[in-house]
Amino acid sequence: MKQNFTVRQGALDGVEAFLSVARHRNFRKASAELRVTPSAISQAIRTLEARIGAALFIRTTRSVGLTEAGERFLSRAGPAFEELVAASEVARDLGQRPAGLLRLSVPPSVMPVLLEPLVASFCQAYPEIELEIVASGELVDLAAEGFDAGIRPGQFVAADMVAVRLTPPLPFAVVGSPDYLRLRNVPARIEDLRGHACLRMRRSNGTVAPWPFIDGNKPVEAIVSGPLIAHDYPTLLGAAIQGAGLAQVPSPLASAPVADGRLQEVLKPFAATSAGIFLYYPEKRQVLPKLRAFIDHVRQHGNDVLQR
Structure with a gap:
């Protein structure tokens, strides 16, 4: 025809x-x-x-x-x-001013690291924007589910998305509670993790993530084992605070419990760095003012949050 x-x-x-x-x-x-x-x-x-x-x-x-x-x-x-x-x-x-409903798909791990400290200031700065945050570890179809954008660590953003960096690369930290570490030898080398209970993350594709490290200039992925597998970093962090084992999480997420003594960081010389956190959306169209306002606000204030 x-x-x-x-x-x-x-x-x-x-x-x-x-x-x-x-x-x-x-x-x-x-x-x-x-x-x-x-x-x-x-x-x-x-x-x-x-x-x-x-x-x-x-x-x-x-x-x-x-x-x-x-x-x-x-x-x-x-x-x-x-x-x-x-x-x-x-x-x-x-299309001319920051207003309307802004829907974002965000993993639970990003909420305490970046967004929770910025939500109130953003809402105060842009009262005509109605911000809706859907916290989920699943990689959703943004267009089909009616989202303006998603936020994810860079390693989880698909190659066909338009990605906007919100944070610099973030170091990982391996942490454990003082009570847990008193019962075992504190690991000094990556190989020492074999004798430890390591709390692991299951990715959205179903695989259990190895722990990344840097040994000299060489990237290393350690296959670890332990009693708990979770789908988000806050769960792993909470279990580590309770003494369930060691957890590898983004360093900003662990900074408060490390500072107040609930956790201790180990293997710092081998710490790897993640790609950082990105906002992404599916096509190179004009960014509406409501989304541009959010991006600018996070970029302006995000580094202050991460350094606290």
């Missing part, structure tokens, strides 16, 4: 011209209002009447009136066209 490369004429073609003529009862005044020639108005009306299959106007040399079909068409088309104009204004407004 031969493909049609032309766009079908829409139901709205000529409606604005019809409404203007109906309002003024004059083709020339309608042409002046719409800034087109009178012949263009006449052609638009003829095309609309042909598509509808009924005459809409009664024309004489002295006046223009509506037929019964024209009256009925006007009674329905007028309010509908006003609604379309209003809808266009609402959409245009969202």
Whole structure:
């Protein structure tokens, strides 16, 4: 079947011209209002009447009136066209200033590291934006699920996404509670992890993540074992605080419990660095002001949060 490369004429073609003529009862005044020639108005009306299959106007040399079909068409088309104009204004407004609903898909591990300290200040700075954060470890289809963007560590962002860096690369920290470490030898080398209970992360693709390290200039992935597998870093961190074993988590997530003594960091000379946290969305379209405002706010204040 031969493909049609032309766009079908829409139901709205000529409606604005019809409404203007109906309002003024004059083709020339309608042409002046719409800034087109009178012949263009006449052609638009003829095309609309042909598509509808009924005459809409009664024309004489002295006046223009509506037929019964024209009256009925006007009674329905007028309010509908006003609604379309209003809808266009609402959409245009969202394209010009930070406002509206901003939906983000965020893994639970990113919430305490970056977003929780910034949510209040963002909402105060942009009161016309309604921020909705859906915390989930699953990689969702942003378009199908109605999200404006997602936030993930860089290693989990698909290659076909437009990615915007929100943080610098983040170091990993291996941490354990003082009570746990008193019962075992503190690991001094990567190989020493074989004698430890290591709390592990299951990725969204179903695999259990190895622990990355840097030995000299060489990246190393350690296959570890232990009593707990979780789907998010906060769960691993909480279990480590309770003495269940060692956990490898982004360093900013562990900074507070390390500072107050609930955790101790080990294997610091071998610490690897993650790609950092990125915001991503599916196509290179114009970023709406509400999303641009969020990106700018996180970039402006995110480093302060990570350094606390």
